[in-house]
Amino acid sequence: MTVGVVGAGITGLALTHYLRERDVNVVTFDARDAAGGVIQSQRRDGHVVELGPQRMRATPGIRELAAAAGVESDIVTASEGSLFVYSRGRLREAPTDVRPFLRTDLLSWPEKLRFLAEPLTQAAQPQETVAEVFSRKFGQAAYERFVGPLYGGLYASDPSEMPAKFALEGLMRREQEAGSLLSAFRQRVGSGEKSPAASFPDGLQTLPEALADTYADSVHLAEPVETVESTPDGYTLDTTTDEYAVDDVVVTTPANAAAELLDNVADGTDALEGLTYNPLVLVYLETDGLPEGLGYQVAYDEDLRTLGVSFNGAMFDRDELCTAFLGGMHDPEILAESDERLGEIATTEFERATGQNATVVDVVRRDRWFPAYDQTWWGLEDVQTPEGVHLATNYTARMGIPSRVREARQLAEELSATTA
Ligand SMILES: Cc1cc2nc3c(=O)[nH]c(=O)nc-3n(C[C@H](O)[C@H](O)[C@H](O)COP(=O)(O)OP(=O)(O)OC[C@H]3O[C@@H](n4cnc5c(N)ncnc54)[C@H](O)[C@@H]3O)c2cc1C
Incomplete structure (x- = not known):
């Protein structure tokens, strides 16, 4: 049996690991030349910046996966800290x-x-x-x-x-x-389900990169899948460079890409195309000093445009860098502002909330970054995939990295059971 996996984000790579562990042939593709999907860790002025998730929970499942990829000992955990909310003029626990x-x-x-x-x-x-x-x-x-x-x-x-x-x-x-x-x-x-917040010295992308290296003979980066076709024996994945015959297909891509890929084999793909994704601006701030805690969100009755701030650098003893989030469903228009203006909003509001000065390290904007889980999700009830085609995604199941890994593991168990 061969399983074709579309997407080498954390879901696709965890699935690759769990299938290989069960001796199932797997071939995994990603359109990008880097592993990790939305998990993207980069360096700016010597700081680690996260463009996607800022941290993950170091659950037993995550630790096991990191061990398989040889990076478990590199995991850094945050000491327990409180989250704050900016409400009525100051931060409150x-x-x-x-x-x-x-x-x-x-x-x-x-x-x-x-x-x-x-x-x-x-x-x-x-x-x-x-x-x-x-x-x-x-x-x-x-x-x-x-x-x-x-x-x-x-x-x-x-x-x-x-x-x-x-x-x-x-x-x-x-x-x-x-x-x-x-x-x-x-x-x-x-129940202790609340494992500590964790990352790696070079950021979260360490984990997917290590998984892609471990299974380099299964993982094809920079090779997008263009179509999925049904055949008498299973399915064919057409990529930009080749054609692969597989028995089962697992699609882990964002919804618009899944709609395009599955158009010839699944029903209701218009609903996938129609799922709302929220836009986001991330402003990385270097600060003189941070208040205690892991970060803060802004209460809905405040007039700030910042949604929240994560104290990443301090959380993992890296530096005094933090990430301010702006935009989202409440304020998509903010993406039209210049970088200079976005930096000005983030620093002014950070200073107002924390009383500390901040300077802008970088501004990143993403038009479609988060599945919104809004009313368009009712459309998912029309989506039907044929036997052998599976959606394992953060819009058909839960979003967090540990949940993505758990789903990959369950699916690998189901798929390997059919070959037994
Ligand atoms: C800003 C942000 C903050 C978050 N914060 C947290 C957090 O703090 N903690 C937490 O646990 N989770 C967080 N999450 C959620 C979590 O990061 C995601 O749910 C998870 O990483 C999604 O992984 P995935 O593999 O399912 O999908 P993705 O990461 O989207 O991977 C899908 C992959 O499919 C590829 N692809 C697309 N089209 C094709 C094609 N045609 N052929 C081949 N490949 C294709 C893409 O290039 C991509 O690599 C956050 C997410 C975001 C965006």
Whole structure:
């Protein structure tokens, strides 16, 4: 059996590893000449800058994958730190556990009691938006000041545009099991599922690059797949240089590329084409000094255009570099501003939030960077792939790097079981 994998981001490379580990033939392609997909670590003025994810959780799955690629001992973890929210003129600790919840001044005591009444509310409904679920269950103040910004920040999206059915699928399942969202959350934190934030000295791309090197005989970089065709024996992948016969095809590409690739073999590819992706601006700032913590998000009732700031350099003891995020679904127009203006907005607002000076190291903009998980996701219900064609993506399943690795592993188990 041979599996053809389209995309050498973390999903495609993890899948390559798990298939090879199970002695399944695999051939993996990427359009770009570098491995990692959206995981892109670069150097600017001697600093490591991340254009995609800023950090990952060092879960057992991630450690195992890094060990297979020979880079586990290079993993650097961040010491536990708090997340903050900029609200009513200053940074305030975001409560992610009981003690910070009791001491935070983000909410008044009546607002805290309203929050704690969540187990008495009706379960989240698939047709509701994430904003409706969170404000109904936790109260409007908690939604606007930290639940919305922390959650929406994961997707650079607007929770009032995100159907719970897709965006909260995992959370709703855990809510049913645990009886309430708060208990589900507490069980998760208590179960140690919260592995530390991690990276590598040269950034996150170290992991996909090491995987691509380890499986260099399976991984073809700078060789885009142009079409997927069905044959009596399976499928053919036509790349820019060759034609490959495979039994199964796994597509891990962004949705618009998947729509094009699968047009001849799958139904409902228009819906894939129509999925919204959020734009993003990343402004890298060098600072005189950072406040404590891992970074901050901006509350929805503030007038800042910055969505949030990640204190990357300090988190991994590298330097005083941090990444400010602007744009997203709330503010796509900001991408039209000049680099100079974007730098000015990011530094002025950083100084206002932290009281520290900052200088701009670089500005990067991306038109389509995050799956938005908005109302266009209903279209996914029309997408049907034939037997032997699989979508393993961050828009059909969860986004985070550990989740991508978990899905790759499960799929490898299923595929190898069919050859046994
Ligand atoms: C800005 C940002 C911040 C994030 N922050 C975090 C975070 O802090 N922590 C976390 O865990 N996760 C984070 N995520 C999510 C996580 O990074 C992604 O979900 C994950 O890396 C996606 O990996 P993937 O392999 O599924 O897809 P991708 O990385 O998109 O890889 C798909 C690959 O397909 C290739 N491709 C496209 N067309 C073709 C073709 N025709 N032929 C061959 N190849 C093709 C592309 O070149 C690409 O390499 C973030 C994502 C972004 C964008």
